[in-house]
Amino acid sequence: MLNIDSLEKGIVIDHIHAGSGMRIYSLLGLDTLDCSVAIIKNAKSSKYGKKDIIKIEGKTDLNLDILGVMDHNITINIIDMGRIVEKRSLELPKQVTNVIRCKNPRCISNAEEGVDHIFRLCNEELQQYRCIYCEQEFQK
Numbered sequence: 001m002l003n004i005d006s007l008e009k010g011i012v013i014d015h016i017h018a019g020s021g022m023r024i025y026s027l028l029g030l031d032t033l034d035c036s037v038a039i040i041k042n043a044k045s046s047k048y049g050k051k052d053i054i055k056i057e058g059k060t061d062l063n064l065d066i067l068g069v070m071d072h073n074i075t076i077n078i079i080d081m082g083r084i085v086e087k088r089s090l091e092l093p094k095q096v097t098n099v100i101r102c103k104n105p106r107c108i109s110n111a112e113e114g115v116d117h118i119f120r121l122c123n124e125e126l127q128q129y130r131c132i133y134c135e136q137e138f139q140k
């Protein structure tokens with residue numbers, strides 16, 4: 001069992017919108033990692049009331065860009081030797097492939113097999129992503 005208070009080395013994904021922890025867990029494919037992962041649900045947050053936190057032990061090189069698509073308030077802390085060595089704020093990726101899926105049943109990415117689900121950032125301010133095939137907006 002991972003001791004959530006004393007992480008020697010790893011990643012802390014903080015300020016996750018309360019209730020989204022599990023979704024982000026599966027989105028990042030954390031279930032496929034062979035290191036300890038802890039999800040803390042409904043932690044107290046001075047900023048948002050409640051939040052979820054994910055702690056990943058032993059790994060610091062995960063690609064976390066996708067988190068920007070999901071929730072721009074999330075903050076990333078990289079821990080080494082028990083200390084925060086890096087605080088990373090999320091950037092919005094310009095384009096994401098096969099991470100989120102188009103909800104339009106008539107979209108070619110759903111109608112045909114082997115077509116990548118590709119979304120492009122179309123409005124940075126609104127953090128808005130649209131399917132490149134049918135322009136359907138991604139709903140968080």
Ligand SMILES: [Zn+2]
Pocket residue numbers: 102103104107108109131132133134135136
């Ligand atoms: Zn589409």
